Amino acid sequence: MRLHRNLCFAVIDGLTLILNEGKYADKVIQQLLKRDxxxxxxxxxxxxxxIYDIVRWKRLYTEIAEVKAPYDRDNIWRIFAVWATLRGIKLPDWSYFESTPLRKxxxxxxxxxxxxxxxxxxxDWLDELGVKELGESVWTKEIAALNQQADVILRVNTLNTTKENLQSLLFDDGIETESIKGYTNALKLKERANVFQTESFKKGFFEVQDASSQLVAEFLNVKxxxxxxxxxxxxxxxxxxxxxxxxNKGQIIALDIYANKLxxxxxxxxxxxxxxxETRAIESTKVVKKLYDKADRVLIDAPCSGLGVLRRNPDAKWKLQPEFIDKIKVTQQEILQQYSRIVKAGGxxxxxxxxxxxxENKEQVDTFLTSDLxxxxxxVKDKSILSHVTGYDGFYMAxxxxxxN
Incomplete structure (x- = not known):
């Protein structure tokens, strides 16, 4: 591979924003791709x-490059040189790469x-937490799997098309997909491609959604x-x-505290x-109270550490703090206590x-089940999905x- 100066500059600019200013990698990349x-x-x-690769392996690369935060531009070029060298990419004769110790x-x-x-x-704290919660052997395999690049998985929107028809339309666009055993409406891209530019996406024939995430709605037994x-x-x-x-039959009420997401x-x-x-922003407790004992089915896709989706959000490793996990566990239990009241008898x-x-998972459910509510x-049942077992995101559902009465 030959390195091109303008592309490398874009990478360095992006890394400066992510590593030094705490910007979200996906948002930075989105902006950079409009540059030229x-x-x-x-x-x-x-x-x-x-960019994703260097963010994912930041600790390893900065240790090898012997640089510490905050990183000046020379530091970031050093980190880039480590990335390129470990991938067997020949460094061009640019001043940024002078005295790069390849063998070292x-x-x-x-x-x-x-x-x-x-x-x-x-x-360190995340490694210790992983061992404590999952055990040495499972954590070693799980964190290795969570460091792999995520596949692009589509969920066929059966309101508008069939899996076979979507496969055929995408094939005509030069995008090859394959079914995944055990995932009813999932298609996996054989090679990464910008699926959002396709007519099939614009017509609402599919959404991009990881295979594990697709199991959650099915778990709810809706009719x-x-x-x-x-x-x-x-x-x-x-x-x-x-x-x-x-x-499209019946009623779905979508709640969230963030109106912009709705x-x-x-x-x-x-x-x-x-x-x-129907969307309803939770602007006060009244919104939720009006629904008490009304719903046949309730989904609580609770806020969490997001550790199961590190493959697609590698910068989360560096933003996450142990205090956040402690706080989010309190929030999870509060949400379970409050939103469970929406379920009607027999629901x-x-x-x-x-x-x-x-x-964050089984222990939260156990705590809830021993409470008054x-x-x-x-x-009934639960499912723990580990990335190293399935190859997809880590998830839990109960x-x-x-x-x-």
């Missing part, structure tokens, strides 16, 4: 994937790779005609899936042809997270049923 209209898909892919880089890589926190490029409440709907990936499973859901619902979704509830930590529910 002449860039083709390969150029854009280089910028995006190189490889030696340091071999040495540091013997220690998990460097090899997997994670903070056409039901009244369903998605309590932490966000921009509505799972809400839209519920609409397709319900064949506005995005409205736009997506229109494109998807999902007409049975069902799914509590889900995109975390792999038992303390939780005693009205029975545990199905509870409210006892009949």
């Amino acid at each position: 209209k002449r860039w083709g898909s390969r150029d854009r892919g280089f910028v995006a994937e190189t 880089i490889k030696g340091r890589f071999d040495e540091l790779s013997k220690t998990r926190k460097f090899k997997e490029s994670i903070p 056409p005609g039901m009244k369903v409440v998605d309590t932490c709907a966000g921009a509505g990936g799972k809400t839209l899936h519920l609409a397709s499973l319900m064949e 506005n995005e859901l409205k736009r997506r619902a229109k494109r998807n042809g999902a007409w049975n979704i 069902q509830l799914v509590y889900a997270t995109c975390s792999v930590l038992p303390s 939780g005693k009205d529910f029975t545990f 199905l509870l049923e409210k006892k009949k």
